[in-house]
Amino acid sequence: MNGIKPKLLIFINTLQSGGAERVVSLLLEHLRSDFEIHLALYTNIVDYKIPPEVKILDLNQPLNQNRFLRFLKIPGQSYKVYSYCKKNNINISVAFLYRPCYINALMKSLWRYKGKVIMCERTHQTTMQQSHSAIYRMFTKFMVRFSYKRADLVLANSYAMQTDLIENFRIKTPVKVIYNPIDLGFIRSHIDEKPAFVFEKDTFYFINVGGFRKEKNHLLLLQAFFIMKNLPCKLLIVGGGIMEEGLKQKVSDFGMRDKVVFCGWDNNPFMYVNRSNCFVLSSDVEGFPNVLIEALACGKPVISTDCSSGPRELLAPSTDLHHRAINNYEIGEYGILTPVNDVIALAAAMKRMYEDAALRKQFEEKAKGRAEQFDVDEIKQYFHVAFTAL
DSSP: OTTOOOEEEEEESOBSSSHHHHHHHHHHHHSTTTSEEEEEESSOOBOSOOOTTOEEEEOOOOSSOOHHHHHHHHHHHHHHHHHHHHHTTOOEEEEESHHHHHHHHHHHHTSOOOSEEEEEEOSOHHHHHTTSOHHHHHHHHHHHHHHHHTOSEEEESSHHHHHHHHHHSOOOSOEEEOOOOBOHHHHHHHTTSOOSSOOOTTOEEEEEESOOOGGGOHHHHHHHHHHTTTSSEEEEEEOOOTTHHHHHHHHHHTTOTTTEEEEEOOSOTHHHHHHSSEEEEOOSBOSSOHHHHHHHHTTOOEEEEOOBSSHHHHHOTTSOTTOOOOSSOEEOSSSEEEOTTOHHHHHHHHHHHHHOHHHHHHHHHHHHHHHHTTBHHHHHHHHHHHHHOO
16 A cells, blocks of 8 residues: 555444453554554543554543433434544444444445444343343344444454354354454563552462453352352452442352452452462353453463353363353363353352362463463454455
């Protein structure tokens, strides 16, 4: 292109702490030498660093508002994004998460945007919708089909998610898989920083990192840890969210205030993970959980619910990806998988990890090598090709 960088718009709700947000922050940093990048934010909340040359379009919308009102605003917001792209000659628009995807779709269908539209799905939609009403599921299914039909390309971050979109939503647009990247360089340079929390000798530390949202099922983790509370173990939880007070009340109800530590949000959770003994993910549904890869990058053994989607592909990649752990935990090549929402199985897996030093060592020896396969320097080439090959 005669030295002229292609112009790229990346659109996401916020850059608040989260998996998709961390991926976008990495793409901003690692693709800026190849693209002129513009960033559209539904709500201007930023927890990650934005390179100074990245231009920002702020839609200035409240993140949480009535769903009906939010839907009514989408056509107007799509026109704002369309006008911005037209004014700045942007020919590639990439949306992360469902709200930006809907807006991108209307930009294409209502305003006849001529550029390439790419949708990045980060959630296993079928599983996510199961907890909602029939009307909500029907509406969401329609919107997913409507949006993705207007995309030039859909990017999923797991093969389970790709299968879900094709089989359950009948998506005809090409759906390609690109796994989430992690920044190994950042992790390695921050892992030895000293946290405020003092780790005690002769105490085994389980740790969880993530936002306090319903689908993360922190209650399951607390219930499983309750079964083990008389062992010399503690549970660290790094994160925050609207459910925090309720979870703290559960800890108090369970009589575990001296055993469970809420560390709050921290842009460097790796210093906590590095000093812990085992990482535990208790989610009901995921896309492709960055926190598991990051825990592996810290050299830690991991336990995860065998939820849709991601954990099995990451921890037991040679198994049937349609299989799910049932009734008992399963030892994979890179970690332990447990049935979703099974307190007894999760507690048994945690107890096994606590007692079995040989198994922990086996996982520790493989952990960093597995994580290296997801380093941003390895993954970014696939995004580059996807953004320019259409």
